[in-house]
Amino acid sequence: MQLKKAKTRIECELLDLLNAGYSILDTIQAEFINKTRQGTFTLEDDQKQCALVDQWTAFAIGFINSVFPSSFELKTFSRLLNPDVAALSSISAHHALRSLLQHRINMLDQVVRSNLNRYDDLRVLRIYIDDIDNFSKIRKVKPEDVSELLVNGYLDQPEDFIQISLEEILDVPFHKKDWGGEINDLYTSNILLDGNRVAAAFLLKGNGLRKKVLEIKECGKNGDQIVRLLDSPAQLFVIQFVGSISDYVVKDIEGKVNENQLQGKIAQYCIIDGVDTARLLRAYGRL
Secondary structure (H helix, E strand, C coil), X not given: CECCCCHHHHHHHHHHHHHHHXXXXXXXXXXXXXXXXXXXXXXXXXXXXXXXXXXXXXXXXXXXXXXXXXXXXXXXXXXXXXXXXXXXXHHHHHHHHHHHHHHHHHHHHHHHHHHHHHCECCCCCEECHHHEHHHHHHHHCCHHHHHHHCEXXXXXXXXXXXXXXXXXXXXXXXXXXXXXXXXXXEEEEEEEECCEEEEEEEEEECHXXXXXXXXXXXXXXXXXXXXXXXXXXXXXXXXXXXXXXXXXXXXXXXXXXXXXXXXXXXXXXXXECHHHHHXXXXXXXXX
């Protein structure tokens, strides 16, 4: 199973939460000592301190739920002594409260750190065209190097030309004809990411769309082309267009890829707009 967040992010959030717990521990200890010396520590003060501990505990529970894909860690964390603080005298209640908070701080640290490596790290949802090994030559072509090929970010080239170019660059031996009902426009297992081979499915759009911006409504009925794309037996899902790609399209595929990841599937996506399409074709001598 896969973590719900990247390990580096989990470690940062854990550190912040532990620091917050220790700050509360220091605060209630200092307040108790000062007010006890003055004889002013009351049951109301004790209740306020209990509320602080309860609030921190709620944050800790929410954090664990946001990190791990199973309930095992939360059950482990929740297996704590929970004395009836209100039934004790103020002094006993205070010491019990401090012990409880210290125990929960220790348990949170232990549970998270000891179980983190049980799960796979969360994969980055989005990769960029420059990250694909097969397209490594694109790294030498900057956006300004292809500015003369585009008009306001739009590359006036047909989908078939884009597809054939990709097939040649990726050593795909057969040309897949577009018939409108396919789940993808191009499928290949020749993609390399960090030296690892992955299967990729492409949704391609050329100048036949007659639009400068690719919106969800241009991706089939209610975006069903994106739904079909994610039905492909692939780990990388690519949306390519010769112009701009709207934020809604990006958010849509990101949500679907994220859902796949949460189900334990390997899934990432890549967006190739008009500028990156031109960079790729120029890098490999197609333009």
